Amino acid sequence: MKKFFDRLILIDRRVIFLLISLSVIVPLLVKIELPLEVTPEVRRVFELVESLPDGSRILIPCEYAPDVMAEMEPMLYAILRQCYRKNLKVIVTALYPTGVNLIEKELRYMADQTGRKYGEDYTYLGYRPYPAAVILSMGQDFRQSFAVDFYGTPLDSLPMMKGVKNYKDVGLVLTVNATGGTEYWIIYGRERYNFPLAIGVTAVMGADYYNYLKTGQIVGIIPGLKGAAEYEKLIDHPEDAIRGMNIQSIVHLLIVVFVLIGNVGFFLSGQYRRKK
Amino acid sequence: MRRQLPLTITFVTAFTLAVQYFIPHRTFEILYEVSQVWLQIVGAFAMVLGIVSLWQLHWNKARGRKPGWGYSVVTLVCLTAMIVFGFTGPTKLGEVKAGGWIGPFNWSYDNVLNPLSATMFALLAYFIASAAYRAFRARTAIATILLLSAVIVMLGRVPLGDVISFGLFSKIANWLLYVPNVAAKRAIVIGVGLGVAAMSLKVMLGIERSYMGGE
Numbered sequence: 001m002k003k004f005f006d007r008l009i010l011i012d013r014r015v016i017f018l019l020i021s022l023s024v025i026v027p028l029l030v031k032i033e034l035p036l037e038v039t040p041e042v043r044r045v046f047e048l049v050e051s052l053p054d055g056s057r058i059l060i061p062c063e064y065a066p067d068v069m070a071e072m073e074p075m076l077y078a079i080l081r082q083c084y085r086k087n088l089k090v091i092v093t094a095l096y097p098t099g100v101n102l103i104e105k106e107l108r109y110m111a112d113q114t115g116r117k118y119g120e121d122y123t124y125l126g127y128r129p130y131p132a133a134v135i136l137s138m139g140q141d142f143r144q145s146f147a148v149d150f151y152g153t154p155l156d157s158l159p160m161m162k163g164v165k166n167y168k169d170v171g172l173v174l175t176v177n178a179t180g181g182t183e184y185w186i187i188y189g190r191e192r193y194n195f196p197l198a199i200g201v202t203a204v205m206g207a208d209y210y211n212y213l214k215t216g217q218i219v220g221i222i223p224g225l226k227g228a229a230e231y232e233k234l235i236d237h238p239e240d241a242i243r244g245m246n247i248q249s250i251v252h253l254l255i256v257v258f259v260l261i262g263n264v265g266f267f268l269s270g271q272y273r274r275k276k
Numbered sequence: 277m278r279r280q281l282p283l284t285i286t287f288v289t290a291f292t293l294a295v296q297y298f299i300p301h302r303t304f305e306i307l308y309e310v311s312q313v314w315l316q317i318v319g320a321f322a323m324v325l326g327i328v329s330l331w332q333l334h335w336n337k338a339r340g341r342k343p344g345w346g347y348s349v350v351t352l353v354c355l356t357a358m359i360v361f362g363f364t365g366p367t368k369l370g371e372v373k374a375g376g377w378i379g380p381f382n383w384s385y386d387n388v389l390n391p392l393s394a395t396m397f398a399l400l401a402y403f404i405a406s407a408a409y410r411a412f413r414a415r416t417a418i419a420t421i422l423l424l425s426a427v428i429v430m431l432g433r434v435p436l437g438d439v440i441s442f443g444l445f446s447k448i449a450n451w452l453l454y455v456p457n458v459a460a461k462r463a464i465v466i467g468v469g470l471g472v473a474a475m476s477l478k479v480m481l482g483i484e485r486s487y488m489g490g491e
Contacts, residue, residue, distance in 0.1 A: 013406045020405050034435035037446060067393035098393070101385045130319030137312035140305075144312065203433070210453050211461045226433055249436030251401065256427050258409035263423070266413050 008265025016258060023250040032246045041213055042230040045174065045198040045220035046082070052171040054087045057160070059170045061185065062103045063096040063131070064178035068202050074241035075200045075228035076103075076176050077110055082235045084114045089160040090122040091170065093138075093146075095131040096179050104150065119158040126150030131181045132188050139193040141165055167195040172219075176200040182209065186217055200227060283482045290480040330355070358384065425452055 052058065060079065064072045083090050092107060094100045107124055116122055125146040128134045137144040142164065148154050155161045167173065173195050175185045182199055190197040196219050199209060203224025212218045222231055225248060228241035293311060296304035334348035342348075358381065365379025378386070414420040431437030432449025478484035 011409065016406050016409060017402050020402055024401075034439060036435050037438065037443075039450070065393055066390040067397035069390075069394060070398075098389065101382060102390065128316065129323055130316050133312055133315040133319055137309070137316070140309050140312065144309065145316065207453060207457050208461060211458045211465060214454070214458055245435055249434040251405075252430045252434045253436055253440075255405050255408050256430055258405060259412045259423070259427065262409045262412065263414055 005265050005269035008261050009269060010265075011258075011261070019254060020251060023254050024247050027247045027250050028243075034246055034249060036229055036233055036242065036245065038230045038233060039227075041210075041221045041223070042227050043220075043234065045200075045222055046231060046234045048172055048196065048198060048219055049079070049082055049086065049088070049174070052086065052088060055089065056171040057089045057091060057164055057169060058083055059091045059093070059167070059173045061093045061095060061173065061175040061177065061181075062106075063094065063099060063175065063181045064102075064202075065096060065098040066102055068178040069102065070244065071202050071225045071228065072176055072178055072200070073106060074225065074239060074244065075222055075231065076106055077239065078228055078231040078235055078237065078241065079174060079176065079200070079222075080107075080110045081114065081237055082231075084110070084116055084121065085235070088171075089120075091125065091142075091161075091164070092122065093125045093134075094127050095134055095181055097127055097129075100127045100150075119153070120160055123155075123158055123161055124150040132184045135184050135188045136192065139166055139189070167193045170195065172196050172198065174198045174200065176222075178202045178205065186212055190217055198222075203227075279485075279488070282488055283485070287480055287482065290476070294480075327355070428452065 049058070060076070060083075062072075062076060080090065092103065094103045104124055104126075107122060110116070111118065111122060118124075125142070126149065128145045134145045138146075142161075143155055146155060149158065155164075163169065167189070173185065173189065175182060175197070177185070177199060178201065182201055182205065185197060185199070189195065197217070198220045199218055200222035201209060201224070203226065206221060206223030206227070209218065209221055213221055222228060225241055225244045229245040232238050232241045289311075292307065296308050331352065334351045336342075337348040338345045338352065361379070361381040361384060365377075365381055412423055412426070414423050428445055429449045429452060431441065432445035432447075432452075437445040437449075475484065479487065
């Protein structure tokens with residue numbers, strides 16, 4: 001029996017890797033439908049976007065790179081779908097250098113999907129260095145940092161940017177962010193210029209921002225793939241995030257099972273007493 | 277003079293920018309706008325400084341055949357290549373005509389950086405699973421609390437956890453996120469905030485001078 005418990009703490013890492021692979025592949029092949037509850041923090045973001053009058057502007061600063069694309073892309077797509085459905089005019093910045101091209105591609109993809117026109121329904125401002133300074137200067141005038149858009153077009157020649165000066169002219173700032181820049185939007189943006197701010201962040205970052213939610217500095221959080229899945233559910237357009245959550249469910253369960261096996265083995269094999 | 281001038285510039289700049297926050301007058305607004313432009317220009321120079329510093333570090337490492345010098349060569353080659361690519365082709369995908377050549381910069385981004393970053397991050401799942409199995413042990417009371425919290429949050433944040441616990445895990449996970457997590461985080465943020473304020477005052481008043489080269 002002791003040998004059995006010893007084996008529990010000596011599972012080969014290749015076995016773990018294989019099981020993780022299977023737990024990712026199998027849910028992709030087999031259709032699983034798991035119930036998904038929408039959390040209040042995600043619902044608040046959705047409702048705030050819904051409450052914006054048709055035709056109003058929304059600023060979506062996107063700051064992420066390809067490494068977190070699996071989490072952030074479905075989030076951005078769900079938000080954009082809702083905005084376009086509501087006929088909101090979307091202004092996007094990308095203050096993280098390695099995400100600039102990725103976000104441009106995603107914007108064009110969603111515009112193609114929903115039949116939106118550049119300059120009329122959405123504008124991509126692109127990248128400028130030093131995010132904190134850019135956020136502060138945008139509070140005075142977007143043109144201070146972005147005299148031209150990503151393609152070099154002067155902002156005033158874009159129909160949807162006419163009369164848009166600074167944060168006062170957007171109904172909501174909703175940053176889709178996987179960087180420390182999220183705090184810049186809270187500290188230098190929201191605190192200085194007092195605009196409604198919501199954030200979409202990666203799952204590991206989520207826990208860091210609940211305190212800002214409680215103080216009312218942000219109106220809501222979309223945390224990670226789960227948040228994106230909830231958003232897809234709210235806009236009634238299930239896509240990659242909901243599919244991804246099924247995979248994540250199995251992988252999380254598998255990791256928990258491994259942790260439990262490791263602990264059972266640790267205590268019953270005598271390793272615990274020896275270490276003590 | 278070499279010491280007094282930077283100290284004076286630091287004091288005047290920091291004091292003026294701190295004071296303008298509380299004075300809603302047009303003069304101070306203009307001052308603030310100008311400072312934002314200056315900040316971005318200085319930031320751009322910092323980027324140049326960073327590139328030069330990166331180049332020097334890896335160049336010396338490669339020249340001296342120090343351990344890991346091969347990686348330095350790769351860094352230097354990639355750095356140079358991307359800068360050159362940036363000047364030689366379309367860097368904005370939207371400007372590329374349908375079916376046209378996207379240029380070396382976009383090609384490298386799509387086919388090198390994008391898959392490499394995604395792969396590196398995806399590999400984390402394997403290492404996290406393996407590391408959690410090997411290291412996550414309930415050795416002490418504190419470790420047990422951490423372990424239980426982690427397990428509940430992991431299961432409480434996925435739909436399957438709700439199914440197997442009839443919604444209990446998500447309720448506990450939300451409580452953990454909204455109460456103990458917020459309390460701890462708030463204490464850290466306030467502590468950091470006070471620390472930053474104290475440090476800023478020290479820099480402004482010239483007590484902390486290490487930014488001038490260490491004193």
